[in-house]
Structure formats: C-alpha cells, structure tokens
Amino acid sequence: xxxxxxxxxxxxxxxxxxxxxxxxxxxxxxxxxxxxxxxxxxxxxxxxxxxxxxxxxxxxxxxxxxxxxxxxxxxxxxxxxxxxxxxxxxxxxxxxxxxxxxxxxxxxxxxxxxxxxxxxxxxxxxxxxxxxxxxxx
Numbered sequence: 369x370x371x372x373x374x375x376x377x378x379x380x381x382x383x384x385x386x387x388x389x390x391x392x393x394x395x396x397x398x399x400x401x402x403x404x405x406x407x408x409x410x411x412x413x414x415x416x417x418x419x420x421x422x423x424x425x426x427x428x429x430x431x432x433x434x435x436x437x438x439x440x441x442x443x444x445x446x447x448x449x450x451x452x453x454x455x456x457x458x459x460x461x462x463x464x465x466x467x468x469x470x471x472x473x474x475x476x477x478x479x480x481x482x483x484x485x486x487x488x489x490x491x492x493x494x495x496x497x498x499x500x501x502x503x504x505x
Contacts, residue, residue, distance in 0.1 A: 402453060402467065403427070403460065404474040409486065410455060412477040417443060417458050424452075424459035427475070428466040437469065439488050 405413065413425050422443040429437045446452055450461040462470060474489040 402451065402462070402471055404472075405455060405460070406474065406476045408479070409475045409477040412479070412486070413455075413458060413460075424461050426450075426461045426463075427470055427473075428463055429469045440466075441486055 417423070417425065420443040423445055424443070426440070426442045426444045428440040428442070430440055431437060444461070446459065446461045447463065449464055451464070451467050453460045453462070469492065470490070472491050476487045476489060478484050478487055
C-alpha cells in the first residue's frame with residue numbers, strides 16, 4: 369500500500385493534543401507534544417505537586433515584564449477550556465491564549481547554588497529580557 373492511504377489512519381500530528389475519540393473519553397496519543405519538560409523539571413514538578421496538594425501545573429502567560437509578556441507558573445486544578453497534557457503522574461494545564469505562545473517550549477529546572485529554578489526555553493521568542501522571565505514574539 370502506498371504511504372498516506374486512507375487505511376493507515378488519521379495523521380495525529382495535525383490533531384490537537386487534547387483530541388478525544390468520540391464517546392470514548394480517551395485521549396489520543398500526541399505525536400508532536402505541545403510542550404516538553406526536562407527530567408529535572410518533571411522531578412521538581414512532582415515534588416511540588418505533592419507539597420502543594422494540587423493535581424497539576426498551570427503554565428501561562430500574561431502581559432507585562434521588560435519584553436511584553438511574562439511567564440506564569442501555578443499549581444492548581446484544570447479549568448474549563450484548558451489544554452491538558454499528561455506527563456508521568458501529573459498533568460500540565462494551558463489556557464487557550466497561553467497555548468499559542470507556549471507551543472514548543474521546554475521547561476527546565478536548574479537547582480543548586482547557581483540554579484535559577486524553573487527556566488523557560490521558548491523557540492518562538494524573538495526577544496527576552498536579561499532575567500529570562502519575560503519575552504516577546
């Protein structure tokens with residue numbers, strides 16, 4: 369059979385990460401994840417979720433900061449309309465507006481004496497401030 373035929377199934381890369389099979393309640397596997405978390409970030413998120421007693425991590429953006437947009441990080445529940453991304457034992461929530469700006473980011477956690485805590489690596493950012501907490505696109 370030729371590649372791309374109808375019998376091979378849908379192209380999951382073009383489907384949203386929170387797409388569900390009609391009536392099944394199952395989440396389709398994401399071939400291209402919206403965001404990435406390093407191993408260090410995953411460990412720290414798991415630890416903080418346990419400390420905070422919350423089910424997940426909310427990543428977002430808001431207007432402000434030196435470069436125009438600032439990152440937000442909060443431990444909370446999912447909200448209506450969120451994109452929900454499953455990781456190993458926890459979930460990350462993105463509101464619709466933030467999903468556009470945070471697509472393809474990598475969240476890292478840098479510990480130790482020189483560490484800066486959570487660090488966002490955003491390939492869409494055209495400009496970032498010196499502290500790395502705000503950006504513009």
